[in-house]
Amino acid sequence: MRIVACLNGDRRPEAHPALPVSSEQVVAEARAAVEAGADEIHVHPRDGAGAESLEPQAVAPLLRLLRAELPDVPVSVTTALSSEPDPVRRYDLVQRWSALPDSAAVNLHEPGSVEVCRLLIDRRVGVEAGVWTPEAARILVASGLAEEFLRILVEPMQTATEDALANASSIDGVLDRAGLDLPRLLHGRDRTAWPVLETAVAAGRGVRIGLEDTLRDPDGNPATGNAGLVELALARTSAAA
Template structure:
């Protein structure tokens, strides 16, 4: 069972006192998260103003610093439309990346997702399929690319835990019927983050945790930061082993 530290996501600067935004903050936080037990790092690169960015000049320097600090730790980055709302421009930016991550997440419900996935596969970047809905699961099955993806991120976005888990089960059912054997990571968001993580741990799945997914610990207290969240997740995965 692997733990992915999702460090910042689409959170705005200032959403949490410990949210890493600058390249230096991200690298320091990644180091601390790995020391706390994370196996992989997922990050949304930022520009000089702190906004999400897929620009090559935002992605390449960050990857260089992360590789220097954590040479043996896989790093994935986002390709979400929250970072670049224009699907055509997003494709162009990813095509112009001068440094490549180990993996990139592609949300299959977003316009242009399959084209970006094909581009990343052609560039030998591992693609993680972000599946938020049953329809997105069907897109994955119909894409013909499933064998080229490295992982499915089952990401129910419902605010209530019961509804989120029901959505995750429906997504799994679509993938199971298609005979899809890709590894599946399950995670929630905000109030569902910890209950969904507990469900994932019980099922023996990979998990992720970090300030992208939640700003609070399981007791609903404000989290100290990414390393503290990873430590809490590590305790839970170790207990289940």
């Protein structure tokens, strides 16, 4: 079972003392997370002011540092509109990336998502289809690109665990009826992060954890950092084995 460490997401720098913003901080947190047991890294690149950015000058130096420090660890980056709200400009930025990640997450409900998926496939970057709703799952199916994707990220964003799991089940239903057998990674956010992770573990799916998804441990205490969250997730996957 693979564990993806999601290091920072769209959270503001003041959200947590260990939230990595600069490239050097991201690399340090990535190294610690891998040492704690993470198999992959997912990151939202930032500019010099700490804001999310898809600019080539933000993405390329970060990837070079991560590859130098962790040459055998797959690295995923975001393409979310939280990083660049203009879909046309987002496409242009991704097209101009001078260094490429192993994979990139694309939220299928966002405008221009299918076009970005095609661009990434053309550039030989693995596509992680971010599916938040059954409607997004139907966009995925209708795109005709699913067989070329790396995996599907089932990402229920409801704040109540029962609602999040019901949404995830509805998403799975759409994907199952379409006959898609791509790997599916299931994860929640904030209050649902740990219950959804435990559901994913029980189902034998890959899991994701890190300060992007939660700032707290399963008992509700502040997390020590990404490595601490990975250690707690790994303990749960080991207990379920």
